Amino acid sequence: MAGVLTAGIGLGVVAMTLKIADGTHSVLDTTLSTTTGFLFLLAGAVAHVRRASNPIGLLIAMAGLALFAEDLQFAEDPVAHTAGLTLTAASSPVIAHLVLAFPHGKLRSRWERVLAFSAYAVVFGAAVLGLLVNDDPKNLAASPEAEQLVKRLLELVGALIGAGVVVVLLYRWLAGRLPQRRLLSPVVAIAVIGAVSTTAGSALGSANPASGPLLDVYRISFCLWPLAFLIGVLRARVGNAEMIRLLLERDGSGLAALVQDDEVWKDSRSIDALNAAAGLVLDNQRLAAELEERLVEVQASRARIVAAADDERRRVERDLHDGAQQRLVSVVLLLRMAERRLGNDLTPRVAALLTGTVDELQATITELRELARGLRPAILTEAGLIPAVRSLLDRVPLAVDLAAADVPRIGGAVEATAYFVVSEAVTNCLKHARAREVRVRIRVEENGLRVDVHDDGTGTADIDGGSGLHGLRDRVRALGGELTVASEPGSGTTVSAVIPL
16 A cells, blocks of 8 residues: 555646646646546545455555546657556546445455456557557557447447446445445446446547546546545444444343345444454343343342241240140139139238239230230231221221221231231321321232331331331341331321332
8 A cells, every 4th residue: 555655646747747738738737647646645645544354445545546547649759658657547447346345355256356457458458459550650469450340349348347337336225225325426426427428438439528527527536535434434434423322322221133135334343343342242241131130130049038038937826825835724714723723822922923923824824915016916817907907906096097997808918018007007006106196008919019108107217227117127128128118297197118919
């Protein structure tokens, strides 16, 4: 690439000098041809910097080099002049090759390869043949025979090749996807204008009066062609940047599918950035999936712990009822039986001691019953949540409003948790709130069982201030639910829990 650029700049200076010295070229012609050649070199250098491994940059620069090489035919030196005659149309096959290979730099179909090979063969074959029929005195291989016939034949063949290139280019534009069309649009537009003008001029022949204006149109469009290739290169770069930004701004929902389209310009840095960003997305999604799986396991284990704790409460309740409580009742019966049988044989002191022992045992039995009821009331297991809550509220020395219509029997862990929410809220109301009224609402919603307990007390409850509500919130969360407390001074307290069914 460095060699092509160096040779191109050198030949550009030589070509401009030769055209000026020749004196047969207009200022417009000299300016357009020189500007076109240097624009091809510039566009090739930019494309090479963008993507060094893509040969399209080298092809663009080669077009500029070939364009300057054509002007060697204006040299006074016979050797240089003869070499220039062999390169009279050297830029044409290179341009055809460039158009067919843009933007990926390769001839991918059989027709593209046939057209490119034909362009090189016809142009350079015609140049060698032209040396034999050209009667220019500076031509070392001059022969005047059949000059007009050969020129006409070569013009027609060139027109066919030009038409074929345009057809292939239009087909690729029509059949391509949007990214490919964006890259090819400037090239196609200028190629069609230039190809139509040069094809028509070649078909009409140089003797036709219309060939001059058509040649001017071709020269102007040809001058714009390097800019079209450069715009395509820059558009491809911006397109890759947009893809990277789109990928980086994703919200993480769903997997990203990266499809590499061979028809769009490839930039190694952009592709590497895309791969890196895609890797980050996939890693984040993998970690999120693992975290979600762990969270599901933790929630399931917490639910199992709550269920196991309820089972343990029921076991302790049965053990207290069937074991210690029954034994204490038996002891009380035995002591009373002994008191009746001994009767007057007991001294007053012993009788008082026996009576006190019976009273203490009765108090112990009462405390055991309360303890068993606090662990898990039997009515909760036998009749369900609503009867158990109603039984609890019947013992509350406050005005109570219970609304719990159409609540069916649900899972044991959910029923127990909802019962303890009501129990803890009512207990706090009695101990701390100095309330006069309690309202309890229990209903089944779409997302679970909802329990609301409101009192008209002082409103100073704090979920983090004590172990009761805090532990109750942990129990509710263990089932995947949430417990909240709304308490404003003077406005009472509302304890709300939503427990998934």
